[in-house]
Amino acid sequence: MSKRYYNHKxxxxxxxxxxGRTRHPPGLKGKDIGLFYARRSQARKQRKETxxxxxxxxxxxxEIRRLFYGKSLENLNLTDGNSYTHIEDSIFKRSYLSSxxxxxTEKLCEAPIDMLRVPHLDEQLKNEFDKxxxxxxxxxxxxxxxxxxxxxxxxxxxxxxxxxxxVVISGETGCGKTTQVAQFILDDYLMKGKGSMCKIIxxxxxxxxxxxxxxxxxxxxxxxxxxxxxxxxxxxxxxxRDHGSIxxxxxxxxxxxxxxxxxxxxxxxxxxxxIHERSVPxxxxxxxxxxxxxxxxxxxVILMSATLNSEAFSKYYNNCPHLxxxxxxxxxxxxxxxxxxxxxxxxxxxxxxxxxxxFYWKKKQDNKDPAHIEFKEYIVPYARQLKSEGQYDxxxxxxxxxxxxxxxxxxxxxxxxxxxxESRKEDGALLVFLTGYAEISNLYKKLETSKKFPTSKYxxxxxxxxxxxxxxxxxxxxxxxxxxxxxxxxNIAETSVTIDDVVFVIDCGKIKMTHFDVDSNTEKLEPLxxxxxxxxxxxxxxxxxxxxxxxxxxSRARHMIIEKYQKPEIIRVRxxxxxxxxxxxxxxxxxxxxxxxxxxxxxxxxxxSLDLLQRLNALDDNENLTPLGYHLAKLPVAPQVGKxxxxxxxxxxxxxxxxxxxxxxxxxxxxxxLGKEKQADMKKREISDGLNSDHxxxxxxxxxxxxxxxxxxxxxxxxxxxxxxxxxxxxxxQFMTYLMDxxxxxxxxxxxxPLNRNSRNASLIKAVICAGLFPNxxxxxxxxxxxxxxxxxxxxxxxxKFHPGSVLSGYNTCVFESPLIVYYKKLKSSSDFIHDATMVxxxxxxxxxxxxxxxxxxxxxxxxxxxFLTFKTxxxxxxVIKELRxxxxxxxxxxxxxxxxxxxxxxxxxxxxxxxIMELITSEDLGDIDNEDDDxxxxx
Ligand code: CDP
Ligand code: MG
Numbered sequence: 001m002s003k004r005y006y007n008h009k010x011x012x013x014x015x016x017x018x019x020g021r022t023r024h025p026p027g028l029k030g031k032d033i034g035l036f037y038a039r040r041s042q043a044r045k046q047r048k049e050t051x052x053x054x055x056x057x058x059x060x061x062x063e064i065r066r067l068f069y070g071k072s073l074e075n076l077n078l079t080d081g082n083s084y085t086h087i088e089d090s091i092f093k094r095s096y097l098s099s100x101x102x103x104x105t106e107k108l109c110e111a112p113i114d115m116l117r118v119p120h121l122d123e124q125l126k127n128e129f130d131k132x133x134x135x136x137x138x139x140x141x142x143x144x145x146x147x148x149x150x151x152x153x154x155x156x157x158x159x160x161x162x163x164x165x166x167v168v169i170s171g172e173t174g175c176g177k178t179t180q181v182a183q184f185i186l187d188d189y190l191m192k193g194k195g196s197m198c199k200i201i202x203x204x205x206x207x208x209x210x211x212x213x214x215x216x217x218x219x220x221x222x223x224x225x226x227x228x229x230x231x232x233x234x235x236x237x238x239x240x241r242d243h244g245s246i247x248x249x250x251x252x253x254x255x256x257x258x259x260x261x262x263x264x265x266x267x268x269x270x271x272x273x274x275i276h277e278r279s280v281p282x283x284x285x286x287x288x289x290x291x292x293x294x295x296x297x298x299x300x301v302i303l304m305s306a307t308l309n310s311e312a313f314s315k316y317y318n319n320c321p322h323l324x325x326x327x328x329x330x331x332x333x334x335x336x337x338x339x340x341x342x343x344x345x346x347x348x349x350x351x352x353x354x355x356x357x358x359f360y361w362k363k364k365q366d367n368k369d370p371a372h373i374e375f376k377e378y379i380v381p382y383a384r385q386l387k388s389e390g391q392y393d394x395x396x397x398x399x400x401x402x403x404x405x406x407x408x409x410x411x412x413x414x415x416x417x418x419x420x421x422e423s424r425k426e427d428g429a430l431l432v433f434l435t436g437y438a439e440i441s442n443l444y445k446k447l448e449t450s451k452k453f454p455t456s457k458y459x460x461x462x463x464x465x466x467x468x469x470x471x472x473x474x475x476x477x478x479x480x481x482x483x484x485x486x487x488x489x490x491n492i493a494e495t496s497v498t499i500d501d502v503v504f505v506i507d508c509g510k511i512k513m514t515h516f517d518v519d520s521n522t523e524k525l526e527p528l529x530x531x532x533x534x535x536x537x538x539x540x541x542x543x544x545x546x547x548x549x550x551x552x553x554x555s556r557a558r559h560m561i562i563e564k565y566q567k568p569e570i571i572r573v574r575x576x577x578x579x580x581x582x583x584x585x586x587x588x589x590x591x592x593x594x595x596x597x598x599x600x601x602x603x604x605x606x607x608x609s610l611d612l613l614q615r616l617n618a619l620d621d622n623e624n625l626t627p628l629g630y631h632l633a634k635l636p637v638a639p640q641v642g643k644x645x646x647x648x649x650x651x652x653x654x655x656x657x658x659x660x661x662x663x664x665x666x667x668x669x670x671x672x673x674l675g676k677e678k679q680a681d682m683k684k685r686e687i688s689d690g691l692n693s694d695h696x697x698x699x700x701x702x703x704x705x706x707x708x709x710x711x712x713x714x715x716x717x718x719x720x721x722x723x724x725x726x727x728x729x730x731x732x733x734q735f736m737t738y739l740m741d742x743x744x745x746x747x748x749x750x751x752x753x754p755l756n757r758n759s760r761n762a763s764l765i766k767a768v769i770c771a772g773l774f775p776n777x778x779x780x781x782x783x784x785x786x787x788x789x790x791x792x793x794x795x796x797x798x799x800x801k802f803h804p805g806s807v808l809s810g811y812n813t814c815v816f817e818s819p820l821i822v823y824y825k826k827l828k829s830s831s832d833f834i835h836d837a838t839m840v841x842x843x844x845x846x847x848x849x850x851x852x853x854x855x856x857x858x859x860x861x862x863x864x865x866x867x868f869l870t871f872k873t874x875x876x877x878x879x880v881i882k883e884l885r886x887x888x889x890x891x892x893x894x895x896x897x898x899x900x901x902x903x904x905x906x907x908x909x910x911x912x913x914x915x916x917i918m919e920l921i922t923s924e925d926l927g928d929i930d931n932e933d934d935d936x937x938x939x940x
Contacts, residue, residue: 050862051779051819053872054842054881060923061880067916068887092743092899096630104262104288104586108295111263115298118196118243125195125244129187137222145183145220149327150176154184157323161185161269165293166301166320170310172327173537174498174544177304178202178213178273179220182246185269186228195244201264202271203251205279206492207233214238214248234636235730242266251281255288256636259584263292269300274495275313276305276533278568278599280578287597288585290317306495306537309565316598330543332505337405337555338386341396344415348404374561375403382557400555408508408527408553410439414446416551420504421453421484428503428548429485431493433538435512435527437464437671440488447486457482463489475499494537498544505542507535509554515572517828518604520798523574524828531566535559568599575601575609577638580618583625584633590623615775615850616643627896635738637665640824644772645735648765649744650895651914652757652904655732656699656765658750661772662731663698664824664836669724670701670805677804680719687718688807691762692816693838695769695824697807702728743899757904763922767844773822774848775866778834786815791834795868800826803833818924820845820869841924842871846881847888847917854878884920887913 024036056064132138145151150171160167171177182200189198204210214231221228230240232249240247251272257264264270270289275282289301303313314322340346383400386392399405413432420430434440440462447453447460461475478501479485487499491511510527511534517524530538535552542548552559570578579590587593590610594600613619618629618639625633628643635642641661648657663669672680687704688697701718705725708714715722732750739745745755758764778800780788788808791800802809808821818841825835846852849865856862861878864870873881891913895902904911 050870050872052842054846054863054877055872055874056877056880056920056923058876060919061876064880064884064916064919067912067919068884088898090898092627092897096625096627096897099584099586099630100624102586103588104291107586108263108292111261111265111295115197115199115266115268117194121196121243122193125190126193129190129195132222135222138220141220141222145176145180148176148180150180150184150325153323153325154180157181157184158188160321160323161300161302164321165297165299166303166317168303168305168310168314168317168320168322169325170305170322171325172329172540173306173495174500175325175327177325178204178209179217181302181304182269182271183217183220186244186246190244198244198268199242199266200246200269200271201254201267202246202248202273203254203282203285204248205251205274205277205282207235207250210248210250211236214246217246217248235727235734251279251285252636254285255281255581255585258288259634262288262585263296264299265296267299269302271302271304273304274306275303276309277495278566278570280569280573283568283570283598284578284581286313286316287593288587290596309533312598329540330545330547332539332543332548332550334539335549335551336559337553338392338396338400340412340416340551340553341399341405342392344412344419345395346399346409346412346415347395348399348402348409348412371406372403375406378561379406379555379557382555406554406558408435408439408510410443410446413443413506413508413553414450416506417447417486418450418452420506420549420551421458424504424549426503427484427501428546429479429487429499429501430504430506431499431502431541432486432488432506432508433491433493434488434508435510436490439508440464440490443488453486458484458486460486461488463487463493491534491538493541494534499541500544502541502544503546503548505538505548505550507538507550507552509535509552509558511566513566513572516574516605518602518608520828520832521608522798522826522828522832526829529554529558529562531563532559533565535562570597571599571601571605575605576612576640579606579609579613580625580629580633580639583619583623583629612775613639616640627893631742631896631899634742635735637661637735640772640776641665642772644768645739646744646896647768647771649739649755650892650902651764651768651918652755652902653759653761653765653768654739654745654755655750655759656696656703657768658732658735659699659702659728660695660765660769661735662728663702664695666728666731667724668698668701668836669705669720669728670718671721671724672719672805676719681807681810683718684807685810685813689762691766691839692808692814693766693769694806694808694836695838696762696765698836699765701725705729744901746901754901754903754905758918761918761922763841763924764918766838766840767848767921769838770822770840770844771848773824773838774845775850776823776826777845777849777866777869778821778823778837779869780816780819780821782816782819786817787812788814788816791821794866798832800832800834802837803827803835806835806837808837808839818842842869843881843924844921845869846871847885847921852882852885854882880920884913884916888917 024033028036150157157169169177169181182202185200186198189195204213210231210233214225214229218225218227218229223229225231225238226240228240228245230238230245230247232239232247232253234250234252254270272282272285275286286303293299293301303317305313310322310324314320380401383397386400387394387397417430417432432443434443444460444462453460459479463475475487476499485501487493493499507530509530511530512525512527515524515526539550542550582590582593590606591603594606610619610623613629614621616639617626618632620626631646632639632642635645637645641664644657645661648654670680670684684697687700689700701720702725704714705711705720705722706729711722714720715725733748736745736748736750740748747755775794777794778791779794779796781790781792783789791802792798793800808814816839818839820842821837821839823834823837827833827835846863846865849869851866853864854861855864859872861873861875862870863873863878863881891910902910902914
């Protein structure tokens with residue numbers, strides 16, 4: 001390891017002096033002794049704050065100066081307020097200005113209002129439809145459709161939609177809302193010879209449901225996708241004809257469409273499905289539509305939800321009519337934890353002080369934890385009451401008093417599955433609700449390896465959104481005769497997919513959710529108690545074909561105190577992207593628009609995101625989109641990831657940066673089977689090139705996948721999901737189309753050589769990552785050998801750990817040359833974890849960080865970033881950095897306001913500045929730094 005200029009020894013020594021140095025030198029008297037100690041404590045303080053010395057060698061300084069000195073770029077005035085006269089007239093300028101001037105109300109006023117009728121098309125569509133009704137496949141599918149509860153409500157539905165602009169439709173899952181309602185409307189228009197006036201959009205919360213529903217509906221209409229039915233999701237589309245058609249799309253797609261056409265001028269009906277899920281996009285869309293329908297009085301809005309809380313939506317839309325499709329479900333017997341314990345005789349682990357595990361016992365007794373307090377207040381008295389009533393075994397009541405009974409216990413669930421399969425001889429599938437991938441695969445393995453579920457008698461499916469659609473289709477098929485189907489699923493099976501033959505349901509009682517804690521500015525991913533609404537939905541899954549049974553893995557007492565409904569997503573997540581979206585949609589001041597939402601988020605959460613967007617230079621002080629903010633809002637990723645992409649394009653290292661951006665935005669492709677973590681860590685290290693960067697690893701994984709011949713073997717060997725990798729590859733292509741629209745690239749190929757001139761320069765890529773992710777910086781305290789002792793937030797207030805999955809996490813294996821890391825995601829689960837990180841040298845931080853300042857102290861020149869990150873430097877280095885930083889800011893502003901491809905192959909002033917920046921920010925990795933003051937304590 002190089003100890004070029006990070007003086008780890010100094011860091012280590014900061015809290016104590018070497019022996020013999022603790023007292024003042026002999027001979028000092030009176031005031032001088034005081035002065036000696038005052039100076040020493042000042043010097044120590046300084047040491048504490050300083051993160052190392054940044055000092056360029058003379059030759060490097062000269063080389064960098066030569067590159068940019070005297071090469072003046074056009075003298076544009078960058079401080080001309082809002083007139084933007086410094087931006088040359090361009091498509092960008094016009095669309096940017098139109099996006100910051102005016103508002104959605106004005107835009108709506110300018111929009112054409114009525115959909116145009118095309119008479120000859122009406123006739124043609126009618127004839128086609130009449131012919132279709134005689135098609136044998138259509139007829140046989142129609143027989144199925146006729147039996148759905150929604151069919152009996154067809155006339156009533158059409159009437160209420162005809163007579164009202166907004167309608168709420170609710171109904172049990174599987175009654176035929178998603179597949180039928182849009183078809184009723186379309187067929188009615190076709191039959192009445194008004195087909196050209198009908199264009200229905202039906203939004204879905206998930207990509208997978210948009211595709212599978214569109215396929216199903218096309219099937220029901222005896223057509224191929226792309227005739228009267230199609231879909232559009234972020235990476236794919238198969239659009240139907242323009243008139244007389246239905247598009248199933250994700251909610252995000254509609255919001256994107258509204259950026260250019262807020263009036264949805266070519267749409268006759270918009271159906272927002274699954275609104276009860278309260279996702280951010282659907283909450284947002286519902287609020288927007290309230291404004292839009294004032295202008296588009298002919299636009300029909302249909303809100304569809306499972307039978308949960310649907311009244312609240314009707315109330316939000318001025319008490320609009322609400323129609324419930326009465327579904328027929330069979331009665332479902334309900335059992336709770338006490339019953340399950342009675343049936344299985346299960347005992348939770350009894351590890352107490354008598355068994356020698358004092359720590360565990362103490363943890364179990366934690367009196368300050370709110371969960372423990374609640375448990376003592378409600379569950380323990382309930383267990384006592386049960387005991388006194390004598391209905392259950394004493395042992396069962398004792399088990400309920402154990403706080404472990406409130407955690408998901410896979411052993412207990414396993415025992416219950418065995419119990420059901422052994423004691424219930426009737427046919428019917430078993431559906432188990434769990435919270436996440438790890439649990440699902442754990443239980444799956446437990447069942448598979450237990451020998452109690454031979455393949456001759458059972459078919460077992462895990463069901464998770466990460467699985468490919470092909471696998472998922474098999475789940476809907478009835479199990480072969482004589483076999484029982486067991487499905488282990490996340491809450492995806494609650495409302496979005498319907499498996500008809502389920503008779504038994506096990507509800508683990510929990511649901512995994514992200515929750516943004518404004519006080520610690522951290523997201524938390526935790527399994528939380530389900531709401532009553534979730535529990536009812538889960539129970540309902542058991543009674544679709546005949547009477548069923550549902551087992552809730554929590555006590556009746558717990559059932560009494562869980563919330564009625566789950567909190568909407570918008571009050572649980574960070575709002576950075578939502579605010580940018582609101583800005584590009586021209587919704588005005590955030591504090592005026594957000595209160596219009598059904599459940600407005602906390603004003604502190606809004607402020608945190610506004611602050612971040614200002615620090616990223618996406619919004620100005622008046623909350624207006626800056627030119628950079630405009631580009632970031634146009635890219636379909638979080639603002640920090642978008643910024644990284646733009647820098648990747650400018651610095652000609654696009655392919656690696658796109659791979660990293662896609663992985664951060666979607667998910668990383670590693671899928672580590674349980675018990676294989678160590679092996680996977682080794683494999684990760686093997687391809688991470690020892691760069692102390694998870695982001696580099698993400699790039700290498702995708703890059704190898706894209707260039708390797710045998711992808712299957714590679715994925716298997718390195719624990720990667722080829723499905724995820726193929727999605728990431730598609731995302732890169734999609735980012736290219738956005739960059740092309742924004743005019744930052746001249747080709748659609750992410751691997752195009754002119755866009756990747758510097759793609760082999762790992763230190764530049766790390767600097768670009770830093771440019772994007774700043775201010776997500778954490779500071780390591782390193783020991784003598786450069787290993788991370790502690791990780792603290794930029795201001796030193798919070799402590800973190802590397803997530804065990806990060807390549808930076810190995811205490812013995814990771815040696816850091818720099819105490820600085822940048823990260824994208826920190827998440828609180830069992831600890832405050834940094835999920836993905838890259839070690840960076842100070843210069844990228846000094847270069848791309850905000851609040852740059854310089855101070856001359858008695859000890860020399862210091863540069864500080866964001867107030868908290870201070871580096872010692874020399875006057876010469878400071879001057880080069882300062883001048884180049886000014887140039888860079890000028891250049892970026894110019895580039896962002898004059899988007900264009902940077903041609904690195906032709907000499908130009910632009911190129912000189914970029915090369916100088918690159919020389920500077922990568923010089924630390926190349927060893928071009930003087931280390932003359934290393935280990936020289938007196939330099940302080
Ligand atoms: O939206 P809702 O839950 O009310 O029902 P739906 O999704 O329209 O489903 C109506 C019926 O179509 C159900 O009985 C499903 O089993 C069936 N269906 C199907 O067979 N294949 C699909 N991809 C979707 C629905
Ligand atoms: Mg549905």
